[in-house]
Amino acid sequence: MFGRFVVNDKSSFKAWRIYAGFTREDCARLFEVSRQTVDNWEAGKTKPPRAVFLCLQIYSRRLDFLGEPWEGFRFSKDGCIESAEGDFIWWYEVRAIKHLYAAAKMERGEILHNIRSKNGLDIYGIKTTEKSK
Structure with missing residues:
Protein backbone atom coordinates (compact mmCIF):
# COMPACT_ATOMS: atom_id res chain seq x y z
CA MET A 1 0.00 0.00 0.00
CA PHE A 2 1.22 3.50 -0.65
CA GLY A 3 0.31 6.99 0.44
CA ARG A 4 -2.36 8.99 -1.32
CA PHE A 5 -1.15 12.03 -3.21
CA VAL A 6 -3.88 14.11 -4.77
CA VAL A 7 -2.79 15.36 -8.15
CA ASN A 8 -4.04 18.64 -9.50
CA ASP A 9 -2.70 21.76 -11.15
CA LYS A 10 -2.50 23.47 -7.76
CA SER A 11 0.04 20.93 -6.51
CA SER A 12 3.32 22.60 -5.80
CA PHE A 13 6.58 21.97 -7.55
CA LYS A 14 8.12 21.04 -4.19
CA ALA A 15 5.44 18.42 -3.49
CA TRP A 16 5.98 16.79 -6.88
CA ARG A 17 9.77 16.97 -6.53
CA ILE A 18 9.66 15.24 -3.17
CA TYR A 19 7.11 12.68 -4.31
CA ALA A 20 9.27 11.83 -7.33
CA GLY A 21 12.22 11.33 -4.97
CA PHE A 22 14.43 14.15 -6.27
CA THR A 23 16.57 16.67 -4.45
CA ARG A 24 16.76 20.25 -5.69
CA GLU A 25 20.17 19.45 -7.14
CA ASP A 26 18.74 16.44 -8.97
CA CYS A 27 16.07 18.66 -10.54
CA ALA A 28 18.61 21.30 -11.57
CA ARG A 29 20.65 18.61 -13.37
CA LEU A 30 17.62 16.84 -14.86
CA PHE A 31 16.00 19.99 -16.23
CA GLU A 32 19.30 21.66 -17.11
CA VAL A 33 18.64 24.78 -15.03
CA SER A 34 20.47 26.44 -12.16
CA ARG A 35 19.84 25.55 -8.55
CA GLN A 36 18.55 29.13 -8.15
CA THR A 37 15.89 28.46 -10.80
CA VAL A 38 14.73 25.39 -8.86
CA ASP A 39 14.67 27.47 -5.65
CA ASN A 40 12.54 30.08 -7.45
CA TRP A 41 10.09 27.41 -8.60
CA GLU A 42 9.77 26.10 -5.06
CA ALA A 43 9.32 29.57 -3.58
CA GLY A 44 6.64 30.37 -6.16
CA LYS A 45 8.67 33.29 -7.54
CA THR A 46 8.53 31.80 -11.02
CA LYS A 47 6.39 29.05 -12.49
CA PRO A 48 8.13 25.99 -13.91
CA PRO A 49 7.24 24.99 -17.47
CA ARG A 50 4.38 22.50 -17.79
CA ALA A 51 6.86 19.97 -19.19
CA VAL A 52 8.68 20.02 -15.84
CA PHE A 53 5.48 19.06 -14.00
CA LEU A 54 4.75 16.33 -16.55
CA CYS A 55 8.23 14.89 -16.11
CA LEU A 56 7.88 14.90 -12.33
CA GLN A 57 4.50 13.19 -12.61
CA ILE A 58 6.02 10.48 -14.79
CA TYR A 59 9.03 10.05 -12.50
CA SER A 60 6.69 9.77 -9.50
CA ARG A 61 5.22 6.62 -11.12
CA ARG A 62 1.72 7.83 -10.18
CA LEU A 63 -1.06 7.57 -12.75
CA ASP A 64 -3.45 10.06 -11.13
CA PHE A 65 -2.59 12.71 -13.71
CA LEU A 66 -4.27 10.55 -16.38
CA GLY A 67 -7.67 11.33 -14.87
CA GLU A 68 -10.13 10.19 -12.24
CA PRO A 69 -10.37 6.51 -13.28
CA TRP A 70 -6.62 6.20 -12.61
CA GLU A 71 -6.64 7.94 -9.21
CA GLY A 72 -4.58 5.95 -6.73
CA PHE A 73 -2.89 3.76 -9.34
CA ARG A 74 0.88 3.67 -9.74
CA PHE A 75 3.66 1.83 -11.49
CA SER A 76 5.71 -0.15 -9.00
CA LYS A 77 9.49 -0.38 -9.22
CA ASP A 78 9.26 -4.08 -10.03
CA GLY A 79 7.12 -3.75 -13.14
CA CYS A 80 3.47 -3.91 -12.18
CA ILE A 81 0.53 -1.54 -12.04
CA GLU A 82 -0.86 -1.32 -8.51
CA SER A 83 -4.15 0.11 -7.26
CA ALA A 84 -4.54 2.02 -4.00
CA GLU A 85 -6.27 -1.08 -2.59
CA GLY A 86 -3.19 -3.21 -3.28
CA ASP A 87 -4.51 -5.06 -6.35
CA PHE A 88 -1.90 -5.39 -9.06
Missing part, protein backbone atom coordinates in the same frame (compact mmCIF):
# COMPACT_ATOMS: atom_id res chain seq x y z
CA ILE A 89 -1.19 -6.75 -12.49
CA TRP A 90 2.25 -7.57 -13.89
CA TRP A 91 3.37 -6.36 -17.31
CA TYR A 92 3.48 -9.94 -18.64
CA GLU A 93 -0.08 -10.56 -17.43
CA VAL A 94 -1.29 -7.65 -19.54
CA ARG A 95 0.25 -9.31 -22.58
CA ALA A 96 -1.47 -12.61 -21.68
CA ILE A 97 -4.99 -11.19 -21.34
CA LYS A 98 -6.01 -12.01 -24.91
CA HIS A 99 -5.03 -15.64 -24.27
CA LEU A 100 -7.12 -15.71 -21.10
CA TYR A 101 -10.15 -14.55 -23.06
CA ALA A 102 -9.55 -17.28 -25.63
CA ALA A 103 -9.18 -19.92 -22.91
CA ALA A 104 -12.44 -18.77 -21.31
CA LYS A 105 -14.07 -18.89 -24.78
CA MET A 106 -15.47 -15.43 -24.15
CA GLU A 107 -15.16 -12.17 -25.98
CA ARG A 108 -13.54 -9.25 -24.18
CA GLY A 109 -16.75 -7.21 -24.36
CA GLU A 110 -18.75 -10.02 -22.74
CA ILE A 111 -16.30 -10.30 -19.83
CA LEU A 112 -16.21 -6.55 -19.31
CA HIS A 113 -20.00 -6.38 -19.45
CA ASN A 114 -20.24 -9.09 -16.77
CA ILE A 115 -17.72 -7.30 -14.54
CA ARG A 116 -19.45 -3.93 -14.93
CA SER A 117 -22.88 -5.45 -14.29
CA LYS A 118 -21.70 -7.30 -11.20
CA ASN A 119 -20.11 -4.19 -9.73
CA GLY A 120 -22.76 -1.74 -10.92
CA LEU A 121 -20.25 0.18 -13.00
CA ASP A 122 -20.64 1.80 -16.34
CA ILE A 123 -17.80 2.02 -18.87
CA TYR A 124 -16.18 4.91 -16.98
CA GLY A 125 -16.26 3.24 -13.56
CA ILE A 126 -19.13 5.41 -12.28
CA LYS A 127 -21.71 3.73 -10.08
CA THR A 128 -25.04 3.28 -11.81
CA THR A 129 -28.42 3.45 -10.13
CA GLU A 130 -30.83 0.55 -10.04
CA LYS A 131 -33.03 2.27 -12.64
CA SER A 132 -30.20 2.70 -15.13
CA LYS A 133 -28.98 -0.92 -14.97
Whole structure:
Protein backbone atom coordinates (compact mmCIF):
# COMPACT_ATOMS: atom_id res chain seq x y z
CA MET A 1 0.00 0.00 0.00
CA PHE A 2 1.22 3.50 -0.65
CA GLY A 3 0.31 6.99 0.44
CA ARG A 4 -2.36 8.99 -1.32
CA PHE A 5 -1.15 12.03 -3.21
CA VAL A 6 -3.88 14.11 -4.77
CA VAL A 7 -2.79 15.36 -8.15
CA ASN A 8 -4.04 18.64 -9.50
CA ASP A 9 -2.70 21.76 -11.15
CA LYS A 10 -2.50 23.47 -7.76
CA SER A 11 0.04 20.93 -6.51
CA SER A 12 3.32 22.60 -5.80
CA PHE A 13 6.58 21.97 -7.55
CA LYS A 14 8.12 21.04 -4.19
CA ALA A 15 5.44 18.42 -3.49
CA TRP A 16 5.98 16.79 -6.88
CA ARG A 17 9.77 16.97 -6.53
CA ILE A 18 9.66 15.24 -3.17
CA TYR A 19 7.11 12.68 -4.31
CA ALA A 20 9.27 11.83 -7.33
CA GLY A 21 12.22 11.33 -4.97
CA PHE A 22 14.43 14.15 -6.27
CA THR A 23 16.57 16.67 -4.45
CA ARG A 24 16.76 20.25 -5.69
CA GLU A 25 20.17 19.45 -7.14
CA ASP A 26 18.74 16.44 -8.97
CA CYS A 27 16.07 18.66 -10.54
CA ALA A 28 18.61 21.30 -11.57
CA ARG A 29 20.65 18.61 -13.37
CA LEU A 30 17.62 16.84 -14.86
CA PHE A 31 16.00 19.99 -16.23
CA GLU A 32 19.30 21.66 -17.11
CA VAL A 33 18.64 24.78 -15.03
CA SER A 34 20.47 26.44 -12.16
CA ARG A 35 19.84 25.55 -8.55
CA GLN A 36 18.55 29.13 -8.15
CA THR A 37 15.89 28.46 -10.80
CA VAL A 38 14.73 25.39 -8.86
CA ASP A 39 14.67 27.47 -5.65
CA ASN A 40 12.54 30.08 -7.45
CA TRP A 41 10.09 27.41 -8.60
CA GLU A 42 9.77 26.10 -5.06
CA ALA A 43 9.32 29.57 -3.58
CA GLY A 44 6.64 30.37 -6.16
CA LYS A 45 8.67 33.29 -7.54
CA THR A 46 8.53 31.80 -11.02
CA LYS A 47 6.39 29.05 -12.49
CA PRO A 48 8.13 25.99 -13.91
CA PRO A 49 7.24 24.99 -17.47
CA ARG A 50 4.38 22.50 -17.79
CA ALA A 51 6.86 19.97 -19.19
CA VAL A 52 8.68 20.02 -15.84
CA PHE A 53 5.48 19.06 -14.00
CA LEU A 54 4.75 16.33 -16.55
CA CYS A 55 8.23 14.89 -16.11
CA LEU A 56 7.88 14.90 -12.33
CA GLN A 57 4.50 13.19 -12.61
CA ILE A 58 6.02 10.48 -14.79
CA TYR A 59 9.03 10.05 -12.50
CA SER A 60 6.69 9.77 -9.50
CA ARG A 61 5.22 6.62 -11.12
CA ARG A 62 1.72 7.83 -10.18
CA LEU A 63 -1.06 7.57 -12.75
CA ASP A 64 -3.45 10.06 -11.13
CA PHE A 65 -2.59 12.71 -13.71
CA LEU A 66 -4.27 10.55 -16.38
CA GLY A 67 -7.67 11.33 -14.87
CA GLU A 68 -10.13 10.19 -12.24
CA PRO A 69 -10.37 6.51 -13.28
CA TRP A 70 -6.62 6.20 -12.61
CA GLU A 71 -6.64 7.94 -9.21
CA GLY A 72 -4.58 5.95 -6.73
CA PHE A 73 -2.89 3.76 -9.34
CA ARG A 74 0.88 3.67 -9.74
CA PHE A 75 3.66 1.83 -11.49
CA SER A 76 5.71 -0.15 -9.00
CA LYS A 77 9.49 -0.38 -9.22
CA ASP A 78 9.26 -4.08 -10.03
CA GLY A 79 7.12 -3.75 -13.14
CA CYS A 80 3.47 -3.91 -12.18
CA ILE A 81 0.53 -1.54 -12.04
CA GLU A 82 -0.86 -1.32 -8.51
CA SER A 83 -4.15 0.11 -7.26
CA ALA A 84 -4.54 2.02 -4.00
CA GLU A 85 -6.27 -1.08 -2.59
CA GLY A 86 -3.19 -3.21 -3.28
CA ASP A 87 -4.51 -5.06 -6.35
CA PHE A 88 -1.90 -5.39 -9.06
CA ILE A 89 -1.19 -6.75 -12.49
CA TRP A 90 2.25 -7.57 -13.89
CA TRP A 91 3.37 -6.36 -17.31
CA TYR A 92 3.48 -9.94 -18.64
CA GLU A 93 -0.08 -10.56 -17.43
CA VAL A 94 -1.29 -7.65 -19.54
CA ARG A 95 0.25 -9.31 -22.58
CA ALA A 96 -1.47 -12.61 -21.68
CA ILE A 97 -4.99 -11.19 -21.34
CA LYS A 98 -6.01 -12.01 -24.91
CA HIS A 99 -5.03 -15.64 -24.27
CA LEU A 100 -7.12 -15.71 -21.10
CA TYR A 101 -10.15 -14.55 -23.06
CA ALA A 102 -9.55 -17.28 -25.63
CA ALA A 103 -9.18 -19.92 -22.91
CA ALA A 104 -12.44 -18.77 -21.31
CA LYS A 105 -14.07 -18.89 -24.78
CA MET A 106 -15.47 -15.43 -24.15
CA GLU A 107 -15.16 -12.17 -25.98
CA ARG A 108 -13.54 -9.25 -24.18
CA GLY A 109 -16.75 -7.21 -24.36
CA GLU A 110 -18.75 -10.02 -22.74
CA ILE A 111 -16.30 -10.30 -19.83
CA LEU A 112 -16.21 -6.55 -19.31
CA HIS A 113 -20.00 -6.38 -19.45
CA ASN A 114 -20.24 -9.09 -16.77
CA ILE A 115 -17.72 -7.30 -14.54
CA ARG A 116 -19.45 -3.93 -14.93
CA SER A 117 -22.88 -5.45 -14.29
CA LYS A 118 -21.70 -7.30 -11.20
CA ASN A 119 -20.11 -4.19 -9.73
CA GLY A 120 -22.76 -1.74 -10.92
CA LEU A 121 -20.25 0.18 -13.00
CA ASP A 122 -20.64 1.80 -16.34
CA ILE A 123 -17.80 2.02 -18.87
CA TYR A 124 -16.18 4.91 -16.98
CA GLY A 125 -16.26 3.24 -13.56
CA ILE A 126 -19.13 5.41 -12.28
CA LYS A 127 -21.71 3.73 -10.08
CA THR A 128 -25.04 3.28 -11.81
CA THR A 129 -28.42 3.45 -10.13
CA GLU A 130 -30.83 0.55 -10.04
CA LYS A 131 -33.03 2.27 -12.64
CA SER A 132 -30.20 2.70 -15.13
CA LYS A 133 -28.98 -0.92 -14.97
